[in-house]
Amino acid sequence: xxxxxxxxxxxxxxxxxxxxxxxxxxxxxxxxxxxxxxxxxxxxxxxxxxxxxxxxxxxxxxxxxxxxxxxxxxxxxxxxxxxxxxxxxxxxxxxxxxxxxxxxxxxxxxxxxxxxxxxxxxxxxxxxxxxxxxxxxxxxxxxxxxxxxxxxxxxxxxxxxxxxxxxxxxxxxxxxxxxxxxxxxxxxxxxxxxxxxxxxxxxxxxxxxxxxxxxxxxxxxxxxxxxxxxxxxxxxxxxxxxxxxxxxxxxxxxxxxxxxxxxxxxxxx
Amino acid sequence: xxxxxxxxxxxxxxxxxxxxxxxxxxxxxxxxxxxxxxxxxxxxxxxxxxxxxxxxxxxxxxxxxxxxxxxxxxxxxxxxxxxxxxxxxxxxxxxxxxxxxxxxxxxxxxxxxxxxxxxxxxxxxxxxxxxxxxxxxxxxxxxxxxxxxxxxxxxxxxxxxxxxxxxxxxxxxxxxxxxxxxxxxxxxxxxxxxxxxxxxxxxxxxxxxxxxxxxxxxxxxxxxxxxxxxxxxxxxxxxxxxxxxxxxxxxxxxxxxxxxxxxxxxxxxxxxxxxxxxxxxxxxxxxxxxxxxxxxxxxxxxxxxxxxxxxxxxx
Numbered sequence: 001x002x003x004x005x006x007x008x009x010x011x012x013x014x015x016x017x018x019x020x021x022x023x024x025x026x027x028x029x030x031x032x033x034x035x036x037x038x039x040x041x042x043x044x045x046x047x048x049x050x051x052x053x054x055x056x057x058x059x060x061x062x063x064x065x066x067x068x069x070x071x072x073x074x075x076x077x078x079x080x081x082x083x084x085x086x087x088x089x090x091x092x093x094x095x096x097x098x099x100x101x102x103x104x105x106x107x108x109x110x111x112x113x114x115x116x117x118x119x120x121x122x123x124x125x126x127x128x129x130x131x132x133x134x135x136x137x138x139x140x141x142x143x144x145x146x147x148x149x150x151x152x153x154x155x156x157x158x159x160x161x162x163x164x165x166x167x168x169x170x171x172x173x174x175x176x177x178x179x180x181x182x183x184x185x186x187x188x189x190x191x192x193x194x195x196x197x198x199x200x201x202x203x204x205x206x207x208x209x210x211x212x213x214x215x216x217x218x219x220x221x222x223x224x225x226x227x228x229x230x231x232x233x234x235x236x237x238x239x240x241x242x243x244x245x246x247x248x249x250x251x252x253x254x255x256x257x258x259x260x261x262x263x264x265x266x267x268x269x
Numbered sequence: 270x271x272x273x274x275x276x277x278x279x280x281x282x283x284x285x286x287x288x289x290x291x292x293x294x295x296x297x298x299x300x301x302x303x304x305x306x307x308x309x310x311x312x313x314x315x316x317x318x319x320x321x322x323x324x325x326x327x328x329x330x331x332x333x334x335x336x337x338x339x340x341x342x343x344x345x346x347x348x349x350x351x352x353x354x355x356x357x358x359x360x361x362x363x364x365x366x367x368x369x370x371x372x373x374x375x376x377x378x379x380x381x382x383x384x385x386x387x388x389x390x391x392x393x394x395x396x397x398x399x400x401x402x403x404x405x406x407x408x409x410x411x412x413x414x415x416x417x418x419x420x421x422x423x424x425x426x427x428x429x430x431x432x433x434x435x436x437x438x439x440x441x442x443x444x445x446x447x448x449x450x451x452x453x454x455x456x457x458x459x460x461x462x463x464x465x466x467x468x469x470x471x472x473x474x475x476x477x478x479x480x481x482x483x484x485x486x487x488x489x490x491x492x493x494x495x496x497x498x499x500x501x502x503x504x505x506x507x508x509x510x511x512x513x514x515x516x517x518x519x520x521x522x523x524x525x526x527x528x529x530x531x532x533x534x535x536x537x538x539x540x541x542x543x544x545x546x547x548x549x550x551x552x553x554x555x556x557x558x559x560x561x562x563x564x565x566x567x568x569x570x571x572x573x574x575x576x577x578x579x580x581x582x583x584x
Contacts, residue, residue, distance in 0.1 A: 129474035
């Protein structure tokens with residue numbers, strides 16, 4: 001067990017050196033009006049890895065996550081400084097189409113939020129708004145996405161039923177399928193399991209593990225065990241700063257910084 | 270009622286006085302508990318009665334009008350124009366006029382109202398302009414209906430040369446029902462969780478797509494409620510149409526939207542105050558009133574059924 005764990009970390013390190021970074025933030029500052037919520041965040045996300053963002057409530061990890069697909073643009077008075085590079089291109093650059101960016105960087109939210117539409121239409125939504133008309137393609141894509149989200153078996157006979165009739169865990173997997181349908185390159189998850197029971201949580205975690213092979217995943221979580229189970233890299237946030245980052249094993253076994261250790265051992269937060 | 274409140278005050282004094290024996294003793298005191306129960310029961314009874322008054326008032330109005338008006342209602346009454354200086358015959362022109370006026374008002378006010386509400390709630394930037402518009406809307410809601418009538422007369426009838434006509438009346442009623450529709454629509458839009466908007470934008474939808482494909486469908490039941498409220502209000506008003514659309518008497522049905530019309534509320538007013546024989550037309554007055562109520566309730570009922578079906582479909 002320990003052997004394999006060790007191996008995984010090593011391969012992760014090699015990946016980090018040889019593989020390209022999918023996304024990088026440089027000196028990222030974020031302000032809600034006059035209040036600074038993020039200070040000088042520099043983080044890199046390796047392609048096909050899961051990165052966990054941990055830290056006490058209000059530390060800025062969700063705010064940071066929402067900078068990665070410019071979801072914070074919606075907040076009046078919000079301001080961003082610094083750079084966020086996706087495939088080496090600044091997503092805050094003048095030529096960037098935010099709408100297009102968001103279909104490249106999918107998002108799963110804290111509370112399952114399926115639309116009040118049928119299961120099928122929920123998954124097809126992203127395709128439809130992006131102008132896909134080909135019905136065969138939509139059908140295929142919906143089925144594929146539901147398979148990927150490990151939901152197909154449970155819903156294949158009731159695709160036209162309302163999505164609101166599903167259980168919380170199913171709804172969250174539906175939201176994941178919905179995000180997958182537009183074939184994003186990166187998936188942001190903002191505490192995706194916080195409203196779910198342990199069994200549903202386990203399913204989502206298994207799902208994250210399989211999704212890694214195709215996508216770059218960033219997950220915000222309050223659950224330490226979850227972070228250690230699903231992520232390759234962990235970044236610890238505290239008071240708007242990124243305190244420490246490294247391979248998940250290292251962060252959880254021998255962190256270099258005292259605040260990190262205090263947090264993961266439950267001494268505060 | 271007075272004794273309930275009084276005993277509540279007494280209970281408080283007892284509680285304070287017995288502090289020495291500790292708060293637990295006060296809570297366990299059966300007399301104190303009985304008093305609290307009595308007080309709760311008494312106040313809840315008052316609330317329940319207050320709520321019942323509403324239903325009773327509606328029933329009373331309907332029953333009163335129905336008992337007196339039912340005898341006047343028959344096929345002739347519904348299908349003929351008035352005769353013999355409006356002491357005989359039916360009220361068909363009034364029915365047609367009121368339906369035309371209220372649907373016309375809805376046609377004018379619904380798109381403008383819903384569009385305004387979308388602007389105000391979905392993408393207006395907070396600032397001076399927004400405050401000004403909101404101030405305008407809330408003041409529009411407070412303007413007495415007779416002022417709308419005078420405005421309609423001065424603006425639509427005289428200035429725009431639309432004459433006393435179905436069109437002028439529908440426009441005037443439309444302006445009047447705007448705040449109702451805007452208010453209800455805004456409330457419905459506000460009730461749509463932000464997570465829907467975020468989810469939609471997060472999938473690469475534009476703001477417009479988000480509004481039309483997610484927000485509006487989710488808000489539709491509430492938006493329809495706004496439409497119903499506007500429609501009912503327009504159907505029942507007298508003052509805004511008496512200078513702009515309604516005439517004392519015309520045996521003809523309107524052949525264009527520039528024709529004047531008769532209307533149910535104005536007809537009731539005319540028969541009851543200025544008719545040739547007020548006493549003799551009492552049954553006609555009540556009959557007309559009954560029909561107006563039935564029309565408004567009927568429209569509401571249709572919309573409520575429609576709304577319920579929409580809600581069910583959305584699960």
